[in-house]
Amino acid sequence: GCPLPSLRRPAPRLRPRVNHGRPRAPSGLSEAGIAVTWPSIAARAGRGGPGRPVRPCPRGFRRGRGDGGRTRPEEEEEDEAELEELLGPSPLAVGPGAQRVAVVHPAVKWGPKKPQLTRAELQIAEAVALIDTLQNWTVLEKIIIPTKNPDKKFIFGKGNFQALTEKIKKLPHVTAVFLNVERISSLTKKELEDAWGVKVFDRYTVVLHIFRCNARTKEAKLQIALAEIPLLRSNLKNDVSRLDQQRGGSRYIMGSGETFMETQNRILKEKELKIRNALEKLRRKRSLLRTQRRKREFPIISVMGYTNCGKTTLIKALTGEAGLQPRDQLFATLDITAHAGYLPSHMAVIYVDTIGFLTDLPHNLVESFSATLEEVAYSDLIVHVRDITHPETILQKATVLSVLKNLNLPSYLLDSMVEVHNKVDLIERYKPTEENALAISALHGHGLEELKEEIEKKILTATGKKILTVNINLEGPQLSWLYKEATVQEVEVMPEDGTARVKVIIGNSAFGRYRNLFPNSKIFMP
Numbered sequence: 342g343c344p345l346p347s348l349r350r351p352a353p354r355l356r357p358r359v360n361h362g363r364p365r366a367p368s369g370l371s372e373a374g375i376a377v378t379w380p381s382i383a384a385r386a387g388r389g390g391p392g393r394p395v396r397p398c399p400r401g402f403r404r405g406r407g408d409g410g411r412t413r414p415e416e417e418e419e420d421e422a423e424l425e426e427l428l429g430p431s432p433l434a435v436g437p438g439a440q441r442v443a444v445v446h447p448a449v450k451w452g453p454k455k456p457q458l459t460r461a462e463l464q465i466a467e468a469v470a471l472i473d474t475l476q477n478w479t480v481l482e483k484i485i486i487p488t489k490n491p492d493k494k495f496i497f498g499k500g501n502f503q504a505l506t507e508k509i510k511k512l513p514h515v516t517a518v519f520l521n522v523e524r525i526s527s528l529t530k531k532e533l534e535d536a537w538g539v540k541v542f543d544r545y546t547v548v549l550h551i552f553r554c555n556a557r558t559k560e561a562k563l564q565i566a567l568a569e570i571p572l573l574r575s576n577l578k579n580d581v582s583r584l585d586q587q588r589g590g591s592r593y594i595m596g597s598g599e600t601f602m603e604t605q606n607r608i609l610k611e612k613e614l615k616i617r618n619a620l621e622k623l624r625r626k627r628s629l630l631r632t633q634r635r636k637r638e639f640p641i642i643s644v645m646g647y648t649n650c651g652k653t654t655l656i657k658a659l660t661g662e663a664g665l666q667p668r669d670q671l672f673a674t675l676d677i678t679a680h681a682g683y684l685p686s687h688m689a690v691i692y693v694d695t696i697g698f699l700t701d702l703p704h705n706l707v708e709s710f711s712a713t714l715e716e717v718a719y720s721d722l723i724v725h726v727r728d729i730t731h732p733e734t735i736l737q738k739a740t741v742l743s744v745l746k747n748l749n750l751p752s753y754l755l756d757s758m759v760e761v762h763n764k765v766d767l768i769e770r771y772k773p774t775e776e777n778a779l780a781i782s783a784l785h786g787h788g789l790e791e792l793k794e795e796i797e798k799k800i801l802t803a804t805g806k807k808i809l810t811v812n813i814n815l816e817g818p819q820l821s822w823l824y825k826e827a828t829v830q831e832v833e834v835m836p837e838d839g840t841a842r843v844k845v846i847i848g849n850s851a852f853g854r855y856r857n858l859f860p861n862s863k864i865f866m867p
């Protein structure tokens with residue numbers, strides 16, 4: 342089924358809490374709208390340093406993503422009404438019912454279109470995984486049909502088509518055929534449906550359906566609605582030309598001077614514009630969020646990788662957040678969500694969970710989601726997670742790297758990327774062949790300490806921060822200055838001489854100012 346969750350109301354603004362003695366919670370982030378989820382501190386007793394009480398988790402943090410930071414409730418209600426309208430039922434929706442599917446994969450036999458890296462069986466396996474992702478959908482039959490050119494209007498040769506039609510007709514329990522090509526025209530779809538007597542879906546429709554079922558936030562829903570527009574447009578063209586053939590010539594809508602086609606096209610154009618505007622509004626809010634993030638200086642780590650490689654599982658393991666739900670599904674995560682965690686030196690960071698990648702992801706869909714991925718440009722580090730047990734792990738890596746390249750990310754982000762080889766619990770004595778790659782099991786928690794060390798090293802380089810210990814006089818202003826300008830991690834008081842050793846994470850410019858202001862303060866570099 343495909344439940345349609347109702348639109349969530351923005352939560353009220355939250356006030357950040359002052360918090361000394363341990364890393365501050367990145368509270369300001371939730372103010373600006375992104376959901377930052379904060380791991381339970383109680384589960385990390387001992388992290389706060391010896392003898393210091395461990396504070397409970399800051400209250401009021403929302404789980405998942407919402408949209409906050411708005412001021413006028415009337416304006417919000419208007420937006421909400423417009424969104425409800427834009428996100429109403431789609432004519433392209435596949436419907437919630439169960440489907441028993443025959444997967445038909447046209448395998449290219451020869452010629453320039455022959456895929457270099459992917460074998461037909463693996464492509465079929467991915468097609469089956471897409472179907473299995475959908476509740477109530479099952480694969481009854483897998484059929485590979487040789488073809489010369491899958492992009493042609495008629496995907497199969499005449500003989501093949503007849504054989505296939507006979508085969509499908511002999512499968513009485515099948516309710517739909519999933520033709521594993523990127524897209525078929527609505528005309529071809531209709532012809533095939535007439536010939537086979539069942540519904541016919543292409544990759545685009547199936548992926549779109551999965552997205553629709555998994556979308557939780559307004560932004561994801563809007564992006565899906567946007568991805569549907571070109572499909573609606575081409576359907577309209579086909580429908581109209583079919584009508585014209587039947588009736589002979591265009592019809593005018595009474596009194597309007599517009600043909601049916603023109604009216605429908607105009608309506609579509611208006612809808613597209615509205616969706617783009619609504620998305621733009623959400624994005625403006627997010628850029629506000631970015632400035633806030635910058636100001637508060639919480640390093641951001643984007644966790645990326647092929648779908649189902651274990652991104653969500655890894656973030657769950659790194660943040661100890663129980664609410665995260667990794668699923669053995671493709672595109673389980675559709676929305677960018679942020680989650681707070683600590684690095685070994687107690688530095689607070691934000692991990693960003695992202696949408697997974699897929700080879701041959703329909704072009705329009707990638708486009709409608711690339712804006713979401715552009716956010717990655719504002720992170721300090723990318724962690725690339727790979728499912729090292731997958732037979733196509735090398736192709737998957739190539740796909741991810743090529744998508745990342747097309748996002749126009751700053752080169753330092755690509756150069757500093759951390760490559761993580763996940764699911765090593767499934768392979769005996771696994772050793773990465775790539776230099777610098779880290780072997781982990783996100784599920785069983787192996788290799789996570791090393792990973793955190795590596796992340797911390799790179800984050801310190803990326804953000805130009807240092808970790809150091811300074812000696813201060815408790816009567817002087819140093820301690821409160823440090824609390825204000827840097828992140829104080831530990832304060833070790835020496836009562837006999839009224840001083841303290843303070844461990845801080847400090848940016849370059851703040852460090853320069855500290856040295857000017859307190860030239861006599863002793864500094865211990867690590």
Ligand SMILES: Nc1nc2c(ncn2[C@@H]2O[C@H](COP(=O)(O)OP(=O)(O)OP(=O)(O)O)[C@@H](O)[C@H]2O)c(=O)[nH]1
Nearest residue numbers: 649650651652653654667668672673674697783784
């Ligand atoms: N054996 C094993 N399974 C793992 C490991 N990490 C993740 N998995 C499993 O892989 C599946 C996918 O995990 P997710 O964390 O949802 O993957 P994802 O990359 O977030 O997937 P999408 O959001 O769909 O792109 C789940 O069934 C996890 O339990 C691991 O280290 N070992």
Ligand SMILES: [Mg+2]
Nearest residue numbers: 652653673674
């Ligand atoms: Mg996920």
